[in-house]
Amino acid sequence: MLALTSPRQLLRRRMPQKPCFTGRAFNLVSANFISVPLIVEYHRPESLAEAVELLQQPDHVALAGGTVVNADRNRSQLVAVDLQSLGLDVVSREASRVQFGAMCRLSEVEKQCSGDLLAEAARRELPSTLRTVGTVGGTVAAGGGESLMLAALMASGASVRTVNGGEVSVERYVSAPSELIVGVDVNAEGAWTIEHTGRTPMDTPIVAVVGRRSEDGITLALTGVGTQPVVARSLDDIKQLIPIDDFRGSSEYRHHLSVTLGERVLGDLS
Template sequence: MNSTGGVSPDGPYREEFSMPSVLAYHRPESLDEAQKLASQINTVLIGGGTLVIPEVLSNPTNEAVIVDLQAVGLSGVSSELTDGQNSVKVGAMTRLSDLIENQEIPTLLQELSTKELPSTLRTQATTGGTIADRNGESILLSGFLTLGADIEINGADWIPLSQLLQSKSIEGIITAVKFQVPSPQSKTSFQSVGRTPMDTPIVSAIGISGSKGKPQIALTGVAEVPVLINEVADLENLKPKSDFRGTSNYRKHLASILYFRVAKEVRI
């Protein structure tokens, strides 16, 4: 085969395609500035850009105002001891790769972070972006849910992640996530079923033993967002959507099997 250097043998040609119209790009250096910019119409907030940029590119008719949060100063991991309970606060711009390497992060979240995305994307993807995406198949998000995490909005207000996941939209900028560190006596478990070990699980279950003997167990792949299963009866109320990887009934069947596996492993 002879190379034509990217030019058709019949002469130069132009491939017609549509690109999204980016009206403006901003890189604020303070949270106040970022909040003011975020209030504009058609604003798109980006952290690592692994989730948002592909979405922007897939909607060529949208006119986007990009607000890049990388210079706002929302990264880092810190811990504090309150009433004998150790908690960890993770800045929204903290990369998933940093969660894996930071010793303040519980082992459960470190392991889930390694499975969340390919290694090439974990150095770009942010904790806040993962939360904001509210993907029903995100095992890291499910891990935060299992730990009873709270989410900081605009650097001031805290709301439970479980509440955020049920809201129609996120009002404001996610600035941090905070959760209590499991005690050394706590048991954790992660079970999943996927087409291959490297694929995003079709369904997964994540659990941790509770301080009062009742475990916290969350599922992915059974709803629009990860869900906590508070009672066994909740399994019957699941209505997962079918796709090419599995029917609704198949996903529901997997959810039940994985739930009981995890419940058995984390039972004290």
């Protein structure tokens, strides 16, 4: 005899057991909420000191917008330390100098820096729904080699404020990520341009060159050449690069794109 199961019965079988709350920590494993646990415990500290203490423990990761953390299916047994109650979402502005709290969303960058390179890079980084989720701090900490937002910050000479009062350039932080980021400061001024090549106009570029002219000269930052964006000050710097190689483009092809796009950006800004 066939045993028929109604949709309602199926739903009941898949319903989780009663979730278990322990103060602000919510244990998802004992709650049997998901079959393959990724984030197994969740904390929402209310002070920086509490956040730092939690983040010193094994497998504890900072959770900002979560667009990278939640999308990473290779990791498991993470303990999320959510940064949303730390008051890090404040923006302050003095003329063209903008100070973003680490939890400012990319949609805020788009709004604050309208017409500037940073707004254009934020717009190209993620679709509009995810721009309201992804944060400035998360973008820098993730250090993605294809991140136009990160390249724009590097080309603009942006700096990172860390939890212990330190300040380092974004370029330096990305090469050796250390403490929790509390803010990112940048001058949103000076002529700029972006040149890129991708499979379609709005696809993540295979290679992009972002350029900004400031009183110190022209600074370029390239995506799609390494595991992190790379800063260059001249065409010679670009010619020295040995780009990465993957299914979207060989190292030789990426080198050719870098030089060609770099020439265009330098031509535009000179």
